[in-house]
Amino acid sequence: MVSSFSVTSMHLTSLSMVPAARIFNPNSVSLSIKGRNFPSITLQPRAPRFQVTCAAKAETVEKVCNIVKKQLALPDESAVTGESKFSALGADSLDTVEIVMGLEEEFGISVEEESAQAITTVQEAADMIDKLLESSKS
Numbered sequence: 001m002v003s004s005f006s007v008t009s010m011h012l013t014s015l016s017m018v019p020a021a022r023i024f025n026p027n028s029v030s031l032s033i034k035g036r037n038f039p040s041i042t043l044q045p046r047a048p049r050f051q052v053t054c055a056a057k058a059e060t061v062e063k064v065c066n067i068v069k070k071q072l073a074l075p076d077e078s079a080v081t082g083e084s085k086f087s088a089l090g091a092d093s094l095d096t097v098e099i100v101m102g103l104e105e106e107f108g109i110s111v112e113e114e115s116a117q118a119i120t121t122v123q124e125a126a127d128m129i130d131k132l133l134e135s136s137k138s
Contacts, residue, residue, distance in 0.1 A: 055082075056126035064126045067102045071095060082123035103129060109136070
């Protein structure tokens with residue numbers, strides 16, 4: 001016997017209807033009704049639909065591509081673009097640290113650890129470099 005259950009929408013107007021509902025954080029809900037516990041529900045964050053960024057200069061992107069190729073020992077004919085993800089190019093976390101160190105040396109900048117960990121693509125690296133260079137001029 002096969003059974004299925006589907007809900008298209010649910011509206012809870014008041015938590016007073018469910019006195020034992022507990023919300024520990026905005027991403028998790030736990031429910032207990034008349035002594036019966038139900039599994040917690042965990043909500044996953046949504047990716048933004050639109051993202052506005054300022055594109056780095058073409059020459060910055062090209063330099064970053066060349067540094068990435070050098071650090072990862074990729075052949076010159078390898079297609080590395082602004083959209084290239086370090087992980088897709090075969091970089092692990094140590095490779096990413098070495099890429100960031102190469103960028104710091106090439107551009108004469110210092111990248112904070114939090115910023116370095118957030119970089120996943122060539123474009124993100126180039127954008128960060130241009131931003132750091134622009135702020136150092138001010």
